[in-house]
Amino acid sequence: MNIRSLLATFYSAALSVIGFMLKWVQPRNRAVLLVSFQDNARALLNEYEKSDCPFEIEVLYTRHAVSLAKEYPSVASTMINEKNPVHLMRAVYRMFRSKCVITDNYFLLTSVLNKRPQTKCIQIWHANGALKKFGLEDIGNRHRTASDIKRFKKVYASFDYITVGSEKMADIFKRSFGIKDEQLLRTGVPLTDQYFQDDVQHVGDSGKKVILYAPTYRDYHMTSVKLPFSKEQLSEELKGEFLLLVKLHPAVRGHVMLEEHEGMIKDVSELPLKDLLYESDVLISDYSSIPFEYALLDKPMLFYTYDLKEYDEKRGLIDDYEAVIPGKACATRDMLLEELQNIQHAREKIQWFANEWNQYSKGDASRQLLDFVSKLQGGSVKDKSL
Missing domain, CATH: 3.40.50.12580 (CDP-glycerol glycerophosphotransferase, C-terminal domain)
Structure with missing residues (x-):
């Protein structure tokens, strides 16, 4: 096992300890956005601010999505450094306080949700299509250890649902994350909503x-x-x-x-x-x-x-x-x-x-997803074990 794999194993073990220590935390009618790319989160927050959703939203963002805090001052938000133990403890606590966690990337953090059926995890991913292999199909896995693959699968197993914009992407997610068809939310991808709206900021006119x-x-x-x-x-x-x-x-x-x-x-x-x-x-x-x-x-x-x-x-x-x-x-x-x-x-x-x-992405993906999250808050969507 190389140093990087060893450190990741210790990191995963530390998360498991934090999850065990905080298992007493009870979820509320809240949703957490765990964000590293801004576009999906921005689409959801735009829809959230103009809707009457029966739950609160909090944003946990990495350094790549810092602008969200300024763009949505009325929405609670916290920056997380995944290498900081205090930040990890805070993030796990906030996720455990929520009935739903919505994430847009591979975060080892979500693995703590595997033994927590009262908190559902929705993966919205950061692209509405794929030309590169990823997940279980990533060719880099040839050089990974068995421990690495086990850790990856642990994260993929934390996804209760995944939003998709097409059957093409649905098939890719099934292979890449090892998920089942009933876990797919055919709502469209939130980041595509912006292309059905008229709020473009022009970047200049060169005449060319x-x-x-x-x-x-x-x-x-x-x-x-x-x-x-x-x-x-x-x-x-x-x-x-x-x-x-x-x-x-x-x-x-x-x-x-x-x-x-x-x-x-x-x-x-x-x-x-x-x-x-x-x-x-x-x-x-x-x-x-x-x-x-x-x-x-x-x-x-x-x-x-x-x-x-x-x-x-x-x-x-x-x-x-x-x-x-x-x-x-x-x-x-x-x-x-x-x-x-x-x-x-x-x-x-x-x-x-x-x-x-973009088969299912018709400009209302964010609304459809927030409606689904609302149902989760009320318990009207049947739980599924992975």
Whole structure:
């Protein structure tokens, strides 16, 4: 067992001790949002503030979601550092005081709920589609110890329910988390609600067509970014008609110094994704889940996959990646340039892609989920043991 696995085992054991010490805590008509990504939580809190829900909500957020506290001052919220024992004790206590815990990621914290049937856990995940393998299908598991896999399964077993936006994602969750069909809530994914509303903040008007480049992060290459077009291509082949906006993944934002060029290349990593998606004319992505959201806007997208084989070997893509994406996997800038010049031909496939992966996401996912949580608070939804 390596040091990392050993530390995780001790961490898990400490959580079990904390859970045992606090088992006396009685749940109230409350729900806790355990948040590391903001979009799902924001959609739920927007709906909560305009609804008459018969329960209180409290937000436990990591450092990646700190802005939620300022955006929703009327909602109780606490930042948690998962490495701080006091924070862990506080988080477990708050979860135990609630009849429902809603989470958006893999948190070892939720494993304390396995022996607590009076508190239900709902996993809303942070993406409405998947091009990468995760969970039990993660290829990284080949290098994990038996103790690691056991710990992962312990967390997955804490999910009483999982929200899904499509049958495609339902099948992926069944394989990735080892869950059953009756645990799936076909309510749609809360973060997609924003694409059915008219509250866009414009990020500026350059007078040019806008390309948004939003690559995923590569944990094997965190210190630089490979742009889809050079400044020469933008000014010559594309005749200066396009502005390239670059939104870096939060995990690499602090490690990369992006060279901007006036009127051609601009770093927009700090701006909200939704506003950038609305502002852009074309999206260029790779293995990110952003295309699943962008498809709701019925706008063209391209895929810059210069490291397709390497990424698949090191990180793991879904088996039918190239058949799933609504466009050609472009290995070079020249291929990408050719696809951009014939971009309108992909419109029909994008509509198919949107319908396939956003089957249940129709703009009311947050309301449907809060209605379900309301039923849980009143005990009218039948309990299920995992």
